[in-house]
Amino acid sequence: MSTIAAFYGGKSILITGATGFLGKVLMEKLFRTSPDLKVIYILVRPKAGQTLQQRVFQILDSKLFEKVKEVCPNVHEKIRAIYADLNQNDFAISKEDMQELLSCTNIIFHCAATVRFDDTLRHAVQLNVTATRQLLLMASQMPKLEAFIHISTAYSNCNLKHIDEVIYPCPVEPKKIIDSLEWLDDAIIDEITPKLIRDWPNIYTYTKALGEMVVQQESRNLNIAIIRPSIVGATWQEPFPGWVDNINGPNGIIIATGKGFLRAIKATPMAVADVIPVDTVVNLMLAVGWYTAVHRPKSTLVYHITSGNMNPCNWHKMGNTTSTHSSGKPWCHTESSIAGQLDTVAHFIIGFELKNAFPRMENTWHAGVQVLATFEKIPFERPFRRPNANFTSNSFTSQYWNAVSHRAPAIIYDCYLRLTGRKPRMTKLMNRLLRTVSMLEYFINRSWEWSTYNTEMLMSELSPEDQRVFNFDVRQLNWLEYIENYVLGVKKYLLKEDMAGIPKAKQRLKRLRNIHYLFNTALFLIAWRLLIARSQMARNVWFFIVSFCYKFLSYFRASSTLKV
Ligand SMILES: CCCCCCCCCCCCCCCCCC(=O)SCCNC(=O)CCNC(=O)[C@H](O)C(C)(C)COP(=O)(O)OP(=O)(O)OC[C@H]1O[C@@H](n2cnc3c(N)ncnc32)[C@H](O)[C@@H]1OP(=O)(O)O
Numbered sequence: 001m002s003t004i005a006a007f008y009g010g011k012s013i014l015i016t017g018a019t020g021f022l023g024k025v026l027m028e029k030l031f032r033t034s035p036d037l038k039v040i041y042i043l044v045r046p047k048a049g050q051t052l053q054q055r056v057f058q059i060l061d062s063k064l065f066e067k068v069k070e071v072c073p074n075v076h077e078k079i080r081a082i083y084a085d086l087n088q089n090d091f092a093i094s095k096e097d098m099q100e101l102l103s104c105t106n107i108i109f110h111c112a113a114t115v116r117f118d119d120t121l122r123h124a125v126q127l128n129v130t131a132t133r134q135l136l137l138m139a140s141q142m143p144k145l146e147a148f149i150h151i152s153t154a155y156s157n158c159n160l161k162h163i164d165e166v167i168y169p170c171p172v173e174p175k176k177i178i179d180s181l182e183w184l185d186d187a188i189i190d191e192i193t194p195k196l197i198r199d200w201p202n203i204y205t206y207t208k209a210l211g212e213m214v215v216q217q218e219s220r221n222l223n224i225a226i227i228r229p230s231i232v233g234a235t236w237q238e239p240f241p242g243w244v245d246n247i248n249g250p251n252g253i254i255i256a257t258g259k260g261f262l263r264a265i266k267a268t269p270m271a272v273a274d275v276i277p278v279d280t281v282v283n284l285m286l287a288v289g290w291y292t293a294v295h296r297p298k299s300t301l302v303y304h305i306t307s308g309n310m311n312p313c314n315w316h317k318m319g320n321t322t323s324t325h326s327s328g329k330p331w332c333h334t335e336s337s338i339a340g341q342l343d344t345v346a347h348f349i350i351g352f353e354l355k356n357a358f359p360r361m362e363n364t365w366h367a368g369v370q371v372l373a374t375f376e377k378i379p380f381e382r383p384f385r386r387p388n389a390n391f392t393s394n395s396f397t398s399q400y401w402n403a404v405s406h407r408a409p410a411i412i413y414d415c416y417l418r419l420t421g422r423k424p425r426m427t428k429l430m431n432r433l434l435r436t437v438s439m440l441e442y443f444i445n446r447s448w449e450w451s452t453y454n455t456e457m458l459m460s461e462l463s464p465e466d467q468r469v470f471n472f473d474v475r476q477l478n479w480l481e482y483i484e485n486y487v488l489g490v491k492k493y494l495l496k497e498d499m500a501g502i503p504k505a506k507q508r509l510k511r512l513r514n515i516h517y518l519f520n521t522a523l524f525l526i527a528w529r530l531l532i533a534r535s536q537m538a539r540n541v542w543f544f545i546v547s548f549c550y551k552f553l554s555y556f557r558a559s560s561t562l563k564v
């Protein structure tokens with residue numbers, strides 16, 4: 001029997017953010033491995049016209065919870081949804097509910113946060129900092145509390161290159177920021193925000209750093225641990241591979257690429273793609289909950305759950321894995337290769353995708369550019385264009401790709417919509433997509449080193465059975481397999497596309513490829529024809545090529561006649 005699973009038996013567990021991506025997987029694993037737990041309290045707000053109960057039923061009725069229903073048939077009775085809004089004082093929890101929470105809770109997992117990069121400072125501080133402080137205050141009044149697990153992000157200190165498992169101080173005290181936000185108006189807040197966040201790339205990472213400081217300052221004599229995951233991706237193994245349910249992080253990019261909207265991205269191909277499967281994060285969370293409660297470390301321990309230091313994968317490999325016709329040559333994936341440079345120059349001179357007119361050149365340029373292998377096997381339905389992925393770390397090249405591969409096709413498509421009496425929408429959609437991608441660029445053009453001493457220490461503390469049931473060792477992860485399941489999961493669970501539609505989608509891809517070649521060949525011939533009309537040199541080159549081909553053919557004809 002697993003020690004960790006047994007530990008959660010009979011416990012009352014409070015989860016914030018249980019309706020989010022991480023929270024759902026956490027609940028699922030808890031119910032599946034410790035069906036004898038007493039109750040899970042979840043702090044929920046009504047949303048999108050759904051009551052709390054409707055939200056809970058929707059989660060429990062989803063595919064994610066299918067296995068849970070087998071091992072814990074009375075799961076509905078073990079979830080207690082409590083109305084709460086973390087934006088409000090005392091979270092707007094009723095007195096009776098508050099009383100129950102304070103007197104019964106044994107373990108807290110604090111997952112709720114705003115993860116939007118462009119949130120206002122006021123809202124992000126309220127949720128990621130003030131709410132954390134308030135929850136700690138509540139925790140300090142819980143006589144039965146054994147552990148408080150705070151979920152932060154590995155990027156809370158992304159202004160540093162090497163990040164240790166310690167809480168770093170922020171330049172301005174969280175309390176000062178909380179206090180000043182109470183009387184400053186929104187216009188002034190907007191003005192001072194860049195000065196406050198300094199070298200943090202966005203308000204999200206900055207407020208998560210403030211949240212950690214608050215945890216340190218308000219910890220009193222609580223047993224607290226902080227967990228810092230990197231980019232949380234689809235499930236690796238549990239309850240089944242590839243489960244994913246929101247468009248954050250890589251998910252939206254995978255959709256945009258698979259649907260052929262996004263065909264180039266400003267990314268450093270060799271930068272580490274520090275994606276970590278959500279089930280791995282959850283396994284660590286549960287192990288940390290057990291360790292913190294049972295071993296009661298003297299200070300607040302921070303645990304990094306990242307993949308880069310143990311089993312690195314870079315964006316090039318990611319793109320390549322999802323590529324349809326990979327050359328398998330890593331060097332040809334960047335614009336630093338000679339072929340790449342030539343191809344880029346060719347793009348500029350002729351103004352269209354020359355490599356597609358000469359398919360053999362494709363092998364030498366497409367790095368990230370190799371059209372996605374998984375998308376060939378598992379294409380998404382109704383793609384706008386053929387999936388492709390050009391990786392470039394050069395701003396100028398990136399601007400060029402944006403103009404040629406993104407904006408121009410959107411404008412052409414909008415013209416087509418206008419001509420056929422429909423409302424144009426592609427340019428607007430493309431602008432939003434490019435804005436989103438530009439916000440993610442910071443994370444795909446850099447690599448960080450996260451130390452993982454505490455995480456490794458914890459791994460060594462687990463019994464072999466716990467290491468199996470609560471596995472967070474990413475060295476065993478096979479990236480090729482993981483990414484393939486990830487793409488499949490995006491198709492099935494996010495896009496809700498039917499697998500039966502794959503042959504039709506493949507046919508459409510073939511049609512798009514033919515249109516693409518035809519379009520490029522026509523463009524090439526037109527450009528060449530125009531060039532010949534204007535330049536004597538081009539005419540000379542043309543006549544030289546034609547006469548050379550003619551002589552070559554004549555030679556072959558003559559030699560084959562002689563043999564006969
Ligand atoms: C070849 C393939 C290779 C694969 C490699 C891919 C590489 C990807 C790299 C990803 C790096 C991610 C780094 C994250 C690091 C921090 C991790 C964390 O701690 S925290 C966790 C990480 N936190 C996050 O990831 C939060 C990031 N997201 C945000 O902050 C906001 O969504 C926003 C500001 C980007 C857009 O806001 P706003 O425009 O006001 O409004 P909405 O939000 O309502 O969405 C509007 C439209 O945008 C669309 N869309 C949305 N997201 C994505 C996406 N990722 N992508 C694409 N599209 C996306 C969405 O579909 C919608 O379209 P439509 O309905 O109009 O048609």
Ligand SMILES: NC(=O)C1=CN([C@@H]2O[C@H](COP(=O)(O)OP(=O)(O)OC[C@H]3O[C@@H](n4cnc5c(N)ncnc54)[C@H](OP(=O)(O)O)[C@@H]3O)[C@@H](O)[C@H]2O)C=CC1
Pocket residue numbers: 016017018019020021022023043044045047084085086087110111112113114115127151152153154208228229230231232233246248249
């Ligand atoms: N996803 C990732 O890549 C990473 C995530 N993390 C961290 O993991 C944690 C969970 O992230 P993730 O699950 O991806 O995020 P989600 O956006 O999927 O979930 C956020 C959760 O917070 C809840 N929440 C937000 N605002 C309120 C509010 N005012 N009152 C009550 N609940 C609220 C949401 O509830 P509702 O459903 O009602 O909106 C939801 O349950 C966060 O702390 C995040 O910083 C860290 C690293 C990477």
